[in-house]
Amino acid sequence: MIQCNNITKTYKSGDIETNALKDVSFQIKDGEFVAIMGPSGSGKSTLMHILGALDTPTSGEYILGGHDVSEFSDDELADIRKDKLGFVFQSFNLLPRATVLRNVMLPLVYADIPKEERRAKAIKALINSGMSESHFHHHSNQLSGGQMQRVAIARALVNDPSLILADEPTGNLDTKTGEVVLSTFQELNEKQNRTIILITHERYVAEHADRIITIRDGVIVEDELNKKKIKLNGN
Amino acid sequence: MIISDLFEETYSALLVNKARSGLTILGIIIGIGSVIAMVSIGQGAKGTIEASIQSLGSNLIIVMPGAQRGFGGGGISSGRGSAQSLTLEDADSIKEEIPTAQAVAPELSGRYQVTARGTNTNTQVLGTTPTYPTVRNLQIELGSFVSDQNLRTLNKVAVLGPTTRDDLFGEGADPVGQTIRIRGTNFKVIGVTQAKGGSGFSNQDDMVFIPITTAQRFLSGNNYVSSIGVQAVDQGSMTDLQAQITALLLDKHNISNPELADFSTLNQADIVATASSVTDTFTILLAAVAGISLIVGGIGIMNMMLTTVTERTREIGLRKAIGAKRKDINRQFLSEAVLLTFMGGLIGIVFGWTVSFLVSSFGGIATSVSLSSILLAFGVSAAIGIVFGYYPARRASKLNPIEALRYE
Numbered sequence: 001m002i003q004c005n006n007i008t009k010t011y012k013s014g015d016i017e018t019n020a021l022k023d024v025s026f027q028i029k030d031g032e033f034v035a036i037m038g039p040s041g042s043g044k045s046t047l048m049h050i051l052g053a054l055d056t057p058t059s060g061e062y063i064l065g066g067h068d069v070s071e072f073s074d075d076e077l078a079d080i081r082k083d084k085l086g087f088v089f090q091s092f093n094l095l096p097r098a099t100v101l102r103n104v105m106l107p108l109v110y111a112d113i114p115k116e117e118r119r120a121k122a123i124k125a126l127i128n129s130g131m132s133e134s135h136f137h138h139h140s141n142q143l144s145g146g147q148m149q150r151v152a153i154a155r156a157l158v159n160d161p162s163l164i165l166a167d168e169p170t171g172n173l174d175t176k177t178g179e180v181v182l183s184t185f186q187e188l189n190e191k192q193n194r195t196i197i198l199i200t201h202e203r204y205v206a207e208h209a210d211r212i213i214t215i216r217d218g219v220i221v222e223d224e225l226n227k228k229k230i231k232l233n234g235n
Numbered sequence: 236m237i238i239s240d241l242f243e244e245t246y247s248a249l250l251v252n253k254a255r256s257g258l259t260i261l262g263i264i265i266g267i268g269s270v271i272a273m274v275s276i277g278q279g280a281k282g283t284i285e286a287s288i289q290s291l292g293s294n295l296i297i298v299m300p301g302a303q304r305g306f307g308g309g310g311i312s313s314g315r316g317s318a319q320s321l322t323l324e325d326a327d328s329i330k331e332e333i334p335t336a337q338a339v340a341p342e343l344s345g346r347y348q349v350t351a352r353g354t355n356t357n358t359q360v361l362g363t364t365p366t367y368p369t370v371r372n373l374q375i376e377l378g379s380f381v382s383d384q385n386l387r388t389l390n391k392v393a394v395l396g397p398t399t400r401d402d403l404f405g406e407g408a409d410p411v412g413q414t415i416r417i418r419g420t421n422f423k424v425i426g427v428t429q430a431k432g433g434s435g436f437s438n439q440d441d442m443v444f445i446p447i448t449t450a451q452r453f454l455s456g457n458n459y460v461s462s463i464g465v466q467a468v469d470q471g472s473m474t475d476l477q478a479q480i481t482a483l484l485l486d487k488h489n490i491s492n493p494e495l496a497d498f499s500t501l502n503q504a505d506i507v508a509t510a511s512s513v514t515d516t517f518t519i520l521l522a523a524v525a526g527i528s529l530i531v532g533g534i535g536i537m538n539m540m541l542t543t544v545t546e547r548t549r550e551i552g553l554r555k556a557i558g559a560k561r562k563d564i565n566r567q568f569l570s571e572a573v574l575l576t577f578m579g580g581l582i583g584i585v586f587g588w589t590v591s592f593l594v595s596s597f598g599g600i601a602t603s604v605s606l607s608s609i610l611l612a613f614g615v616s617a618a619i620g621i622v623f624g625y626y627p628a629r630r631a632s633k634l635n636p637i638e639a640l641r642y643e
Contacts, residue, residue, distance in 0.1 A: 074560075
């Protein structure tokens with residue numbers, strides 16, 4: 001379970017203080033698929049950085065896997081990211097001249113997984129994210145955008161994280177491929193009960209999730225279940 | 236992160252930009268290579284000079300007459316070695332009274348026109364004793380050297396240096412038994428010495444050796460000698476021997492103030508030490524010049540690493556996002572720099588070795604590549620990798636993952 005209690009993040013630039021997040025509190029249960037939606041400048045990226053243990057809040061608690069992460073040092077945060085989190089970025093961030101397999105195995109290098117196990121884990125993650133085996137030895141810069149994002153998803157899955165964070169995962173994809181990537185997330189959520197947080201500024205992307213948290217000017221303005229999808233699933 | 240992973244990451248990162256890695260390595264190759272080549276040339280020169288000094292004789296002390304001075308000490312000096320103050324008796328007393336003087340060879344030298352059956356040459360004629368070959372490391376090729384018998388009976392016999400033999404009798408001829416004429420006196424050739432090569436000071440092959448007594452009687456017409464060579468028992472006793480010779484001769488010549496000595500002594504060890512310090516300075520100079528190119532190569536590494544860090548900012552951000560710690564990033568970039576210099580160092584050693592080999596085979600200059608210079612070059616190249624890779628690696632490791640991921 002993920003719990004955010006009164007999270008505030010303040011940026012200082014000279015004498016001017018900007019509150020990117022003001023007293024934000026919410027809970028996400030294991031196995032939930034949540035979208036965090038908001039326009040740019042709303043504070044959703046800041047929230048994503050805190051949820052992703054890339055940054056710590058100025059005040060408040062962030063409890064991830066039973067630890068209060070908000071007071072962690074840089075190296076402790078790196079350990080949390082390594083063990084508990086998987087990231088999917090808008091711009092994929094794959095190593096361009098490395099093969100698909102090597103890209104997916106990269107987190108395992110830092111997790112000190114023995115070499116023999118890495119390959120098996122990476123192949124499993126690639127199959128889970130819907131990559132076909134014929135591409136495993138391609139260099140990642142030879143792939144299409146949709147394929148790259150699937151590799152990125154596999155990379156996020158490979159260390160079996162308790163939370164997957166997707167930051168605008170469809171932002172660099174056309175609508176059709178975006179749809180495929182989003183349905184991959186849905187499948188991972190439904191079939192493997194993965195906890196997923198999807199950060200986006202577009203309503204139709206957010207609507208793939210079960211719950212939508214809307215954030216504006218650093219505060220949560222709406223937190224509700226996605227009625228559309230529930231209705232669909234109900235049929 | 237285990238070592239083999241680190242190596243794999245480093246290796247593939249360097250392969251991505253082959254041309255750039257190659258050029259950077261080239262800088263180090265040239266640096267290390269020139270250090271090795273230059274030091275080997277310096278060391279080779281040192282070896283050559285020391286060997287040629289040693290070829291004069293081993294553990295040798297040379298006693299030479301002092302300067303010829305006018306009356307009252309204020310007159311015109313005609314230079315060191317010009318005075319006639321040493322005699323055969325001096326040489327004998329050194330031999331008899333100083334036990335550490337293993338062999339004593341007095342010499343009387345002069346340049347004369349030497350003729351032999353239609354040919355002639357102007358060469359150095361050296362009157363000496365049978366101990367000369369021992370003292371001066373001289374070998375006999377044909378016949379024999381001057382004997383004690385020759386010395387006692389003032390025989391008119393001569394031993395030729397190989398160059399003189401070639402000049403007078405033709406190359407490789409056997410002149411033993413033939414006659415040569417020096418200053419109107421006939422000498423019978425009894426031997427030829429082996430070639431020693433030029434010693435840097437004089438050509439020891441272009442000489443005629445005759446008994447010193449004969450030289451005094453027929454050539455110089457007086458009892459003086461031009462120098463006395465004394466061989467010490469071993470290297471350790473040389474300084475001591477030098478002091479004893481000085482004391483003995485001062486006493487024999489009735490001189491109480493050593494400042495006014497009418498002779499001077501030259502210790503071969505001092506000559507070697509002086510020559511060595513000269514060649515050492517020469518080596519350091521060469522190495523310093525080459526070292527500059529090594530530093531330039533190191534700056535090339537730093538430059539490349541800084542560019543790489545900037546180019547791979549997003550990659551660094553990603554690595555951090557998936558769990559790489561500061562030390563992981565630091566190590567990765569440091570090992571890239573070290574691998575570059577290491578490869579440069581290895582190839583540089585081969586390159587430097589090849590250059591010094593070519594210099595000695597085509598340039599005719601002796602070179603010597605020592606293990607210590609290789610180890611030094613290797614250590615220096617690794618150190619350069621660490622020193623010049625440290626700052627870029629630190630910069631990479633300190634990047635904020637959020638900003639790094641956003642970097643365009």
